[in-house]
Amino acid sequence: xxxxxxxxxxxxxxxxxxxxxxxxxxxxxxxxxxxxxxxxxxxxxxxxxxxxxxxxxxxxxxxxxxxxxxxxxxxxxxxxxxxxxxxxxxxxxxxxxxxxxxxxxxxxxxxxxxxxxxxxxxxxxxxxxxxxxxxxxxxxxxxxxxxxxxxxxxxxxxxxxxxxxxxxxxxxxxxxxxxxxxxxxxxxxxxxxxxxxxxxxxxxxxxxxxxxxxxxxxxxxxxxxxxxxxxxxxxxxxxxxxxxxxxxxxxxxxxxxxxxxxxxxxxxxxxxxxxxxxxxxxxxxxxxxxxxxxxxxxxxxxxxxxxxxxxxxxxxxxxxxxxxxxxxxxxxxxxxxxxxxxxxxxxxxxxxxxxxxxxxxxxxxxxxxxxxxxxxxxxxxxxxxxxx
Amino acid sequence: xxxxxxxxxxxxxxxxxxxxxxxxxxxxxxxxxxxxxxxxxxxxxxxxxxxxxxxxxxxxxxxxxxxxxxxxxxxxxxxxxxxxxxxxxxxxxxxxxxxxxxxxxxxxxxxxxxxxxxxxxxxxxxxx
Numbered sequence: 218x219x220x221x222x223x224x225x226x227x228x229x230x231x232x233x234x235x236x237x238x239x240x241x242x243x244x245x246x247x248x249x250x251x252x253x254x255x256x257x258x259x260x261x262x263x264x265x266x267x268x269x270x271x272x273x274x275x276x277x278x279x280x281x282x283x284x285x286x287x288x289x290x291x292x293x294x295x296x297x298x299x300x301x302x303x304x305x306x307x308x309x310x311x312x313x314x315x316x317x318x319x320x321x322x323x324x325x326x327x328x329x330x331x332x333x334x335x336x337x338x339x340x341x342x343x344x345x346x347x348x349x350x351x352x353x354x355x356x357x358x359x360x361x362x363x364x365x366x367x368x369x370x371x372x373x374x375x376x377x378x379x380x381x382x383x384x385x386x387x388x389x390x391x392x393x394x395x396x397x398x399x400x401x402x403x404x405x406x407x408x409x410x411x412x413x414x415x416x417x418x419x420x421x422x423x424x425x426x427x428x429x430x431x432x433x434x435x436x437x438x439x440x441x442x443x444x445x446x447x448x449x450x451x452x453x454x455x456x457x458x459x460x461x462x463x464x465x466x467x468x469x470x471x472x473x474x475x476x477x478x479x480x481x482x483x484x485x486x487x488x489x490x491x492x493x494x495x496x497x498x499x500x501x502x503x504x505x506x507x508x509x510x511x512x513x514x515x516x517x518x519x520x521x522x523x524x525x526x527x528x529x530x531x532x533x534x535x536x537x538x539x540x541x542x543x544x545x546x547x548x549x550x551x552x553x554x555x556x557x558x559x560x561x562x563x564x565x566x567x568x569x570x571x572x573x574x575x576x577x578x579x580x581x582x583x584x585x586x587x588x589x590x591x592x593x594x595x596x597x598x599x600x601x602x603x604x605x
Numbered sequence: 606x607x608x609x610x611x612x613x614x615x616x617x618x619x620x621x622x623x624x625x626x627x628x629x630x631x632x633x634x635x636x637x638x639x640x641x642x643x644x645x646x647x648x649x650x651x652x653x654x655x656x657x658x659x660x661x662x663x664x665x666x667x668x669x670x671x672x673x674x675x676x677x678x679x680x681x682x683x684x685x686x687x688x689x690x691x692x693x694x695x696x697x698x699x700x701x702x703x704x705x706x707x708x709x710x711x712x713x714x715x716x717x718x719x720x721x722x723x724x725x726x727x728x729x730x731x732x733x
Contacts, residue, residue, distance in 0.1 A: 271611055341674035349662040350615045351639060355696040355728050356670060356685040363670035365687060372709055374668070416703075462646065464688050466694040467638070473664055 219438040220604060221315040222449035225254025226323075226562035230510045231430035231550030232399040234383035235333040239268070239275055240287045242431035243328040246555070247288030250324065254435035255447055256445045261435070262320035264294035265311045267303030267327030268554035273342040274330050285528075292323060300346035301503060303327055304432065304557030305588030305597030311436050312599075321441040325561075326433030329552035337429045343553070346591040348464035354378070360424055362465060362592045363504035364416035369471035371418075371508060378418050381505035382409035383527035385547060388502060391534060392544025394573040397548030397559075399426055423505040425545075430552035432559035439604075450563040455488025455600030457481060463594045464469035474593040477514030481598045485516075488600035492516030496581035497537070497567055499560035499594075501543040501589040509534075511587045512540060515598070516574070534577035542567055557588035557597060564601045614641035619726050625716045628660035629693045637692030654728040661733055662688035662695065669704040688713050688730055697728035707732075722729045 227249025229242050243266075259426040271277045281294030299306040304327035312323040330338045340358055346358050352574045370376065374481055388404055388598060392398035404422060410420035416447075442449045459479030464467050485491060502508035513523040517538055518531075532540035543549045543563040546556060564573035564584035578584075582603040589596045611617075619625050621627050630638045633652040644651050645693050667686035670677070677683065683730035684699035699707050700718060711732055718729035 284725065287671070332709070337673075337675050338671070341676060344674060350612060351728075352696050353676075354725070356673075356683055356698050358670060358672075358674055359697065360672065361685050363671045364670075365666040365685070368668065368709070369666040404713050415670075415672040419668075419673075464696070466696045467646075471687070 218316055220452035220454045222311050222442040222447065223451045223453065223561065223565045224251045224256055224435045224437050224442060224447050224449040225252070226432070226434040226565055227253060228397045228432045228559050230561050231397055231428050231552060234429040237258045237330070237339065237429060239271060239277065239280070239328045239330040240283055241328060242330065243284045243433065244330070245289040246431035247326055247433040248325060250326070250433040250435050251288065256322055256435050256437065258289055259307045260322045261290045261292050261324050263292050263314055263323045263471050264290055265294045265307040265325045266294060267307040268296055268555060269298055269300055269329060270331070270342045271552065274334050278346040284328070288324065299595040300592030301501065301551070302557060302588045302595045302597055303554045305586070305599070307597070308547060308599055309456050309458055309597050312453055312528060313440050315436060322435065322437045324433055324435055325432065326558050327527050328431035328555035330429050331552065332429050334350060336427055347445060351464050351466060358416065360416035360419055360504065363440035363506055364419045365465060366471055366510065366592065367418055367506040370509065370524070373472045374524060378410060379406060380524045380528050381423055382406045382439065384502065384505040384508050385409045387533050388528045388541050388547040391542050391574060392548035395544050395549060398544045398548055399428055400548045419504055420475045423549050425551040428550035428552040428557050429499050430550060432555040432562055434561055435601040437485030448605040450603050451601050452604040453599055454602045455484040455490065457487060457598045458482030459483070459596045461594045462499055463591060465592050467553060473520065474510045474514045474589070475510060476593050477509050477587060477596040479594040479600065481515045484598040484600050485490060486549050486596040488602065490600060491582060496539045496584050497542065497564065497578045497584045498587065499543060499563050500540055500545070500587040501556070502547045503551055505547065505588055507589065508540065508545065510593065511589065512565055515587055534574055540576045542572065542577055557586065560586040560588060561599060561601070567605050568601060619717050622715055627715060628655040629658050631656045631692060639693055639695065653679050656692070658715070659690045661714050662707060662708065663687045663692035664713060665694065666697065666709070667707050677720060677722055680720055686730060695728060697730040699730045701731040
């Protein structure tokens with residue numbers, strides 16, 4: 218069975234680009250990935266594309282074929298939607314397609330355009346990932362949903378807003394050298410704690426920004442990479458996906474993310490690794506509390522311990538388990554449909570040594586990417602390993 | 606202007622709360638859910654029946670939302686909470702108390718109120 222190789226990846230500058238269309242954002246990322254890969258575009262047999270709110274932000278549905286056309290690929294294209302985990306779901310479909318022998322080369326990616334509709338309307342559009350009848354009509358927003366999870370976490374395990382502030386500070390610091398990052402600005406714990414509240418107890422610096430951007434990668438079978446002499450040392454060795462009740466109110470636990478537990482277990486078993494083997498992680502920190510929940514679900518920290526990881530420095534670039542060297546969604550930005558592939562690109566670049574923060578994991582060979590949709594009702598986890 | 610169609614079972618459920626006859630759906634294994642349900646997500650049972658909703662619930666988490674969507678801009682700041690009614694948990698707007706006075710484990714009753722912004726119905730919790 219092949220462990221698909223990441224032959225090339227492209228990521229746009231994440232940020233506010235209200236006048237750039239999704240099709241142009243994706244063209245930029247996709248063409249860069251193709252160029253980096255050295256793969257002949259005619260060899261591409263499929264596109265798996267993540268996008269969440271294209272209908273609302275751009276009045277554009279059926280985006281798969283549009284995006285294949287945008288990158289000059291004549292191949293069947295499928296758009297996957299799993300809210301913020303759309304690109305992670307796209308990666309999973311791409312991996313399965315290569316493994317089952319249907320294809321030797323595929324492009325996987327995603328894009329989201331959000332700032333053209335403004336913050337308030339974008340917040341409303343994002344909220345459709347929650348349960349409209351029982352959550353949205355009761356005032357739920359995504360900051361609100363994660364605030365509910367944060368308060369439940371503090372109630373069950375302890376911790377404070379200051380611990381969350383350390384997550385924000387860490388991720389902002391990591392992003393300072395990331396040319397793709399939307400926010401390249403150092404902040405202090407005091408800055409984070411004094412920022413305006415959005416949904417108590419979460420403030421401005423607990424939240425990721427509204428972002429336009431795209432990401433893409435070219436994946437090939439082992440055999441294709443070898444046959445064509447590609448420089449592709451990093452492989453996707455494990456894939457997993459988990460689900461949970463959509464609405465928070467329907468879950469037994471508000472301070473855990475079982476969908477991510479399931480995705481991690483599946484991905485680790487698939488890769489033949491354990492949590493202890495992981496050297497570096499990119500996780501879905503749409504809000505600071507989300508990173509805490511993610512690193513616990515990934516088995517990197519025990520339940521109730523993840524809250525201290527940034528405060529104690531463990532998850533910083535100087536710590537034993539660097540998390541979100543890209544800056545995470547928090548500082549790198551979160552163009553919803555692109556995030557899962559941007560994480561994949563980051564881990565690949567860290568492991569192959571080309572990422573500006575690669576020095577944080579000099580001997581790293583195993584990375585994980587955790588991409589969550591909604592209030593973690595959908596989650597994908599992918600394991601990347603150096604296979605040179 | 607065209608009238609918006611009702612969301613069948615959801616609006617029926619709101620009607621029941623307004624009438625003081627709130628209910629939830631329970632399967633033959635005792636798992637509780639809000640309607641509409643044809644199958645229990647936990648155990649797969651299709652034997653579902655209506656049961657009276659307990660008169661009060663306890664807040665298990667809450668947040669005061671200051672940055673709202675356009676649908677709630679005139680309501681902001683407002684409190685959204687999840688309250689545990691025993692067999693089911695429900696999400697609602699906390700009314701009748703200042704946001705800073707809302708606490709974990711507060712006991713609340715359930716009713717149907719209106720959003721300030723749109724006038725649409727919403728689940729409302731009031732402290733007991």
